[in-house]
Amino acid sequence: MSQMAEKSKSKLLSILFNRRSIRRFVYRPVPEEYVQKIVEAGQRAPSACNLQTYSIIWAKDEKIKGKVLDACWTPSQMKNVPVVFVICADFRRLRRTLEYLKADHCLKQEGGYAIKLMSIIDASLVAENMTLAAECLGLGSVYIGGALTNREVMKILNLPEGVLPLTLLCVGYPDEQPPTRPRLPLSMILHVNGYRDPSDEEIKMFLEHMDDALAKEGYYQKYSNQKPGFRYSNNIQGKTATKPMQKADAEILSVLKETGFAFA
Ligand SMILES: Cc1cc2nc3c(=O)[nH]c(=O)nc-3n(C[C@H](O)[C@H](O)[C@H](O)COP(=O)(O)O)c2cc1C
Structure with a gap:
């Protein structure tokens, strides 16, 4: 690979790894x-x-x-x-x-x-x-x-x-x-030769990892006006709570039908 190609490859990777x-x-x-x-x-x-x-x-x-x-x-x-x-x-x-x-x-x-x-x-x-x-x-x-x-x-x-x-x-x-935001460990999203469910222990470790990284940055206070103590587990539960989602689902389905993206 030419020096120039090598350089632009590393520039692209650096953009990918630093984007937030x-x-x-x-x-x-x-x-x-x-x-x-x-x-x-x-x-x-x-x-x-x-x-x-x-x-x-x-x-x-x-x-x-x-x-x-x-x-x-x-x-x-x-x-x-x-x-x-x-x-x-x-x-x-x-x-x-x-x-x-x-x-x-x-x-x-x-x-x-x-x-x-x-x-x-x-x-x-x-x-x-x-x-x-x-x-x-x-x-x-x-x-x-x-x-x-x-x-x-x-x-x-x-x-x-x-x-x-x-x-x-x-x-x-x-x-x-802002610093880059944490992601799931690679082993949780990269499955080799077939799907593997994570163990409860892995899920616990992941939640702790997210909480530590986000707390260090003060992410939820800085970017979401949340009170101190708000954690990643609060975030995912809030975004998927049944009641508000039911209302949103009904609206989404009706728009999907109107726009021709769904029929049933
Ligand atoms: C489809 C989609 C919708 C999003 N909507 C919002 C949004 O409404 N408000 C917001 O602040 N960020 C929004 N985001 C940004 C995500 O919160 C952000 O990508 C995620 O927290 C990871 O952080 P990062 O992009 O800094 O790595 C959205 C991202 C995607 C892909």
Whole structure:
């Protein structure tokens, strides 16, 4: 391998290993050519059968950007973020193309689930490429999951049937330098030759590891306005509690039906 290839390989790995979400941005506009480069880098992501079933909406207009951020319950300290993308799964353009070709296709009636699920993978890969491209350009980013199946966002951006908002990707110049956040030990997520359930002891060790690392950083106080003593186990239980989730599930299912992503 040439010296240059070796160098750019280690630069990419360093970007991957040092990336972390940024939630405070300085108000400094991002040049438009950077915005385009980020989206072009997104497009270079793999795409199932190269169907490219996604759309990226740049909320460029300040008013629209503000409305989108509000609709996704974005914390106020992030409202000055200069660039907001809405990442969408989109089988509508593919269906229009097939109709133009007068083709017999699975997207005109209920079904086509493989393509619809793949469109979520496609869009997610684009989003991750965009995140890394932003890092390469000296920018930071964070996703805002409140955009997922968000009717208000759909209304603001005129998203038609066949297009599903998945997440916001907010990008700008960082105004904080948080450390990288802990992850599960590799042995818990890398299964060799077949699935292996973790033991209770491993789960206990993992929770302790997360609590220690997050407490050291004061993560929940700094980033989530939680009281001291809030732990990772509180976080995962809060995010998956049955009651609020039941309400959210009903809403999500109805949006999935309306947008043509689910039928039952
Ligand atoms: C789909 C998705 C939705 C997310 N939504 C939010 C969000 O609404 N607010 C937020 O502060 N971070 C959000 N995040 C960022 C995660 O909290 C973050 O990636 C995770 O805690 C790991 O931290 P790191 O990115 O710094 O490694 C989201 C990430 C993903 C992938």
